[in-house]
Amino acid sequence: MICIRADGNQQIGTGHIMRCLSLADALREQGGEITFVTAEPYFQRLIQTRGYPCTVLGTAYDRMEEELSVFLPLLEREQPELVILDSYFVTPEYMKAIKGISKLFYIDDLNAFDYPADAVVNYAVYGPEMPYPQNKKYFLGPRYVPLRRQFQGLGQRIVRDHVEDVLISTGGTDPYHVALRCAKYLREHPPRENMKFHFVLGAMNQDVAELEGIAENFPLIQLHRQVADMCSLMCQCDLAVSAAGTTLYELCACGLPTVTYILADNQIQGARAFQKAGLMPCAGDIRADGDFFSGLFYKINSLALDRKCREDISCMMREAVDGYGARRLASAVNCLL
Structure with a gap:
């Protein structure tokens, strides 16, 4: 099972949720079992309508370390093979805590710090030019942009x-x-x-x-x-x-x-x-x-x-x-x- 941790609301928009849903659809087509976790309930119904379980933590989307007391027990109980993380509010401590339980895949735009993840994707046009430290797997550039199936071919x-x-x-x-x-x-x-x-x-x-x-x-x-x-x-x-x-x-x-x-x-x-x-x-x-x-x-x-x-x-x-x-x-x- 793969757990996707992402958020969307009036302040940060819908982009993180929508790109994660596109990735989830592709993973499901390849036989994956996907579940979502969000801080707030704004997109819970949409995610469920697309056929995915969605757990709402009831936490602040922009203070992610504070959610660890809720999120880590959930991960320990569910034991996902991998966590896909998509948020600008992650910290090194937050990511290390998750990686102590599961493999970690991070969706990035900013190269804010050396992410303690197993792999990082940055599908931006400028992604291949980002000065990432060469200590993990990277998937860079528009070849990896997760669009909906209707945009293929x-x-x-x-x-x-x-x-x-x-x-x-x-x-x-x-x-x-x-x-x-x-x-x-x-x-x-x-x-x-x-x-x-x-x-x-x-x-x-x-x-x-x-x-x-x-x-x-x-x-x-x-x-x-x-x-x-x-x-x-x-x-x-x-x-x-x-x-x-x-x-x-x-x-x-x-x-x-x-x-x-x-x-x-x-x-x-x-x-x-x-x-x-x-x-x-x-x-x-x-x-x-x-x-x-x-x-x-x-x-x-x-x-x-x-x-x-x-x-x-x-x-x-x-x-x-x-x-x-x-x-x-x-x-x-x-x-x-």
């Missing part, structure tokens, strides 16, 4: 001459109200008539009612909630806007030209790496740029008017991410058992 995108559909993805929580502010900008600066904007609203978006009011009177804005097949929606669109999280790798798998932006410190390095690689331009940091939205839509319009650029970017995106990362990562995990 997609064919080459046909890039249309004219941009008609634009996807706006602002994450599970949208703490800076990017969707709402984009909608208001579009209302004040209407695009050309045949361009539609598809807003994907996360489960914890606080602006749904106001966005529905705007969309009701502005038909070029279409709202999407609880999207089961995100891949199909991405493939339908010609351009995208997305915060610099795991969604960027889904967009790469679809070959959908994208303008990214930063909304948290842990996204800065990724956004810069994507831009440096020529995979997608970055519109800046929503927290710091007072003229963010005019710059964002300038970049959208520039890409919309340059079909050759969109075609080249789409090809590079597909070359960077083929969608089979979850399968590769699950095989890597199984090699540790």
Whole structure:
């Protein structure tokens, strides 16, 4: 049995849980038995709906050492072969305590310290360039990004001459109200008539009612909630806007030209790496740029008017991410058992 320890909430978003669910699905396909442990109950129902047991510790997600008095007895009772850990709030002491009971696999973005784990994955574009100490197994780069099965093996995108559909993805929580502010900008600066904007609203978006009011009177804005097949929606669109999280790798798998932006410190390095690689331009940091939205839509319009650029970017995106990362990562995990 493999235990996955991850969290999600209004403060840290949904990314840790969603990528762990993708990995869990791939492990299950390879015959694994998976259980989840979270600090809080916010995603317990979703995890259970996906077919996995989920234990809620009732602890603080950002003070992980304090949960050891609850978590360690659970591990001693269940005796998992491996713990997969996905949190920015781990400490060396916390990880050593877990490793005293089970093998440990850590999902990393930051290289914050020398992790006392058996193996580490960092699937970021910049992952292979990180100066990790060479004292354990590493799985680095987008080959290991754990995407959902629907993103596997997609064919080459046909890039249309004219941009008609634009996807706006602002994450599970949208703490800076990017969707709402984009909608208001579009209302004040209407695009050309045949361009539609598809807003994907996360489960914890606080602006749904106001966005529905705007969309009701502005038909070029279409709202999407609880999207089961995100891949199909991405493939339908010609351009995208997305915060610099795991969604960027889904967009790469679809070959959908994208303008990214930063909304948290842990996204800065990724956004810069994507831009440096020529995979997608970055519109800046929503927290710091007072003229963010005019710059964002300038970049959208520039890409919309340059079909050759969109075609080249789409090809590079597909070359960077083929969608089979979850399968590769699950095989890597199984090699540790």
